[in-house]
Amino acid sequence: MIIDHFEKFLGPIKQGWRDKNIQEGKPSLMIARFSNTPFENTSTYATIGLSDSLLYLPGDRQVKQELLFSAHDTYSAELISSFLLTFCDYVRSREWVLARGDVVGPSAPLIPGVAANAVFACPPVIFPDGIDLYKGESQPTIIVWLVPLVGNESSVVKQKGGSRFEGILEQSNPDLLDLNRLPVASD
Template identity: 25%
Template sequence: MTGLIEHLEHFLGRIQGGGPAGKTPEGNVVSLAVYEPVSEGGSVHYSTIGLSKLVRFSIAEGGETSTELLMTSSRPEASSVMGSILVQVTGESLESGEPLSAGDVIGPRGRMFDGSEMEAIFVRAPEHLPEAFSPLRVGDQDIQFLWLVPITGPEAQYINEHGVGAFESIVKQQRPAFEDVHRQSVI
């Protein structure tokens, strides 16, 4: 059985830093971790650690599941902003008491990165990582990982108007590099 941190470091790289990412109304803290790239020039990953211990929610099949959040950037210049976005989204989720789910769209809220068209966040499964990454079972707890993907305003609007399935069909055809905050919109 692998613990959460060991699991994250196995797939994302060694933790190189972090800090607080949010606080529950009861005062419990969720941490932010920043990982060293697995290979030179590789993507930098960011994740929450501890969200899964604080927030559990019911699933359709019965029982409960927990979530940790993840962001990924292939652009070193996006590093500080990525961490800030993850902290903001985590804090908002904790304050509202509503867990994020795959298919959620947050924003648009204006441009997030210099020279980038990204204005919103799309929540999806971390399909850029091996299948063994998610879910993770630790003791009696199932932990799902959700990938927070920066998207353009038109992409957010398309999801809101046509649904997640229609957007995912386009994604499947075009295979955008979601790790690149300077990528072109698929819409």
């Protein structure tokens, strides 16, 4: 099960939320919170159930996907889980996988009171090796890390490309779990 996969790499689930607005015929969604991972005083949130919906890649190929999101524990776990449940509904509605370098946003803050207003899809490089792919079912599930973006970073990614932006992140080494950090790049 995908839950076992996440617990193998992130530790035991500390808290969970279910989508209360589930529509008939749609698979259920859950958000699981793992504490003190990837660092002390931070939490990682994993979607569980997004992979019950096949998502498209170019060329009409289909894949399964789950998402990871991490933030400092100073941010409301309930608000983050609510954002992720809503975000999963969006991903399901468009039926396309979030590929490396994809940006969703900018829009309103991800949760009230923070600067982060978009997300960037990338490999889960801050997590242990092996978390990025779950092979326990007939079709593998790709695990993607949603990096919160602030300021005009989403425009920078769209203009310069995901690989170049990843290089900017590596060079500047910002605290990507701080939803109120300063932007690392400008147009």
